[in-house]
Amino acid sequence: MLKRIASVALIAAVTFSSSFAGDKINGAGASFPAPLYYDWAFNYKKDTKNSVNYQSIGSGGGIKQITERIVDFGASDKPLKTKNLTEAKLLQFPAVIGSIVIAFNVEGIADETLKLSNSVVADIFAGKITKWNDAAIAADNKGLKLPNQEIIVVHRSDGSGTTYNFTYYLSGSSENWKNSYGTGKAVDWACGIGGKGNEGVANLVKQTPFSIGYIENAYKEKNNLSAAVLKTASGKWVVANEENFKAAAKYANWTKEDNFYAMLALQPGDNSYPIVAATFILLPVEKADTNKQIIAFYDYAFKTGDESAKKLGYIALPEDTKKMIREYWTANIK
Numbered sequence: 057m058l059k060r061i062a063s064v065a066l067i068a069a070v071t072f073s074s075s076f077a078g079d080k081i082n083g084a085g086a087s088f089p090a091p092l093y094y095d096w097a098f099n100y101k102k103d104t105k106n107s108v109n110y111q112s113i114g115s116g117g118g119i120k121q122i123t124e125r126i127v128d129f130g131a132s133d134k135p136l137k138t139k140n141l142t143e144a145k146l147l148q149f150p151a152v153i154g155s156i157v158i159a160f161n162v163e164g165i166a167d168e169t170l171k172l173s174n175s176v177v178a179d180i181f182a183g184k185i186t187k188w189n190d191a192a193i194a195a196d197n198k199g200l201k202l203p204n205q206e207i208i209v210v211h212r213s214d215g216s217g218t219t220y221n222f223t224y225y226l227s228g229s230s231e232n233w234k235n236s237y238g239t240g241k242a243v244d245w246a247c248g249i250g251g252k253g254n255e256g257v258a259n260l261v262k263q264t265p266f267s268i269g270y271i272e273n274a275y276k277e278k279n280n281l282s283a284a285v286l287k288t289a290s291g292k293w294v295v296a297n298e299e300n301f302k303a304a305a306k307y308a309n310w311t312k313e314d315n316f317y318a319m320l321a322l323q324p325g326d327n328s329y330p331i332v333a334a335t336f337i338l339l340p341v342e343k344a345d346t347n348k349q350i351i352a353f354y355d356y357a358f359k360t361g362d363e364s365a366k367k368l369g370y371i372a373l374p375e376d377t378k379k380m381i382r383e384y385w386t387a388n389i390k
Contacts, residue, residue, distance in 0.1 A: 083110045083118075086114065086118055086131045086132055087253035088133045088333070091275070092274065094110065103356070115217030118132050128346050133334075134220040146340060146341065147341060147347075148316060149315075149336065150334040152334070154301075156218060156221060156272060157271060160269075161281070162205075168296075169285070170197060170282070170285065180209065181233075183246035187206060188204070188205050189205075208249065208267040208268070210264065210269030213250025214242075215242050219240070220240060223240060223243055228321065229330075254272050257275075261279075262279050273296060288326055289325075299327065300328065301332055303323075303327035304329050307320070308334065310377060
């Protein structure tokens with residue numbers, strides 16, 4: 057399956073020129089959902105002969121390019137509030153739910169064995185915990201052989217919705233992080249090395265011994281990386297798996313009136329994985345004809361793409377949410 061994902065990504069990255077009315081449908085933005093969008097676009101072209109070009113450039117780039125009308129649609133893991141959407145004359149709806157995992161590369165420590173409390177994760181990325189055998193890590197990992205090695209932090213180098221959701225989680229987990237760094241698509245990192253896109257961070261973690269980074273779960277699966285066990289908001293240990301992602305996602309409280317604005321990190325519940333996030337599509341209000349082509353693609357994906365989402369480690373939107381999105385399209389795209 058991983059070989060197929062890679063080939064789909066390559067094809068999608070090169071071109072998906074549209075035969076719909078002779079025009080190309082071009083989108084750009086978040087790397088978080090890119091593997092899934094490539095898969096959806098591959099199947100869409102196969103089934104309808106119509107295609108979509110999507111470039112994984114980060115949420116910051118996606119917001120900028122759609123605001124400047126460089127592309128037909130933008131994609132962002134950071135949802136925009138109604139005020140910002142109104143100012144930029146944009147519409148917004150969620151496309152899929154994903155999760156951010158803490159990937160690490162430490163020889164001898166397997167996937168789903170390393171426990172990192174949320175406050176410890178914050179202290180690692182703030183540069184307060186610098187060694188793998190630090191007492192704060194060791195306290196939760198009795199029986200694991202933790203090396204006396206420097207932790208190499210890997211973070212995003214570009215404006216990123218993944219970073220926005222990750223730092224939102226850190227701000228909710230640590231007063232020090234909240235007061236010193238806060239939440240944003242880009243922050244003034246205390247330490248570490250930067251990679252562009254989820255792809256760049258995943259590659260750096262894979263290639264760098266004793267490293268740790270935050271990536272969307274699909275990139276963890278694609279690169280066969282190991283992920284830490286984290287704590288729910290209620291203090292229970294949870295692994296990064298579909299069941300625990302769904303446990304958090306069910307708390308999403310979207311409304312059409314708020315243009316589906318919602319943050320999904322640190323939801324209640326003993327099984328709710330703490331870093332779950334939705335990813336969003338941004339459309340220009342004034343381009344009704346192009347918007348109809350774009351929503352035709354996402355309507356197709358909503359009808360046929362749930363299995364692809366599951367295979368790639370995402371959570372498909374609930375049917376009642378899809379119904380709400382279709383009502384939003386009807387009301388706003390004439």
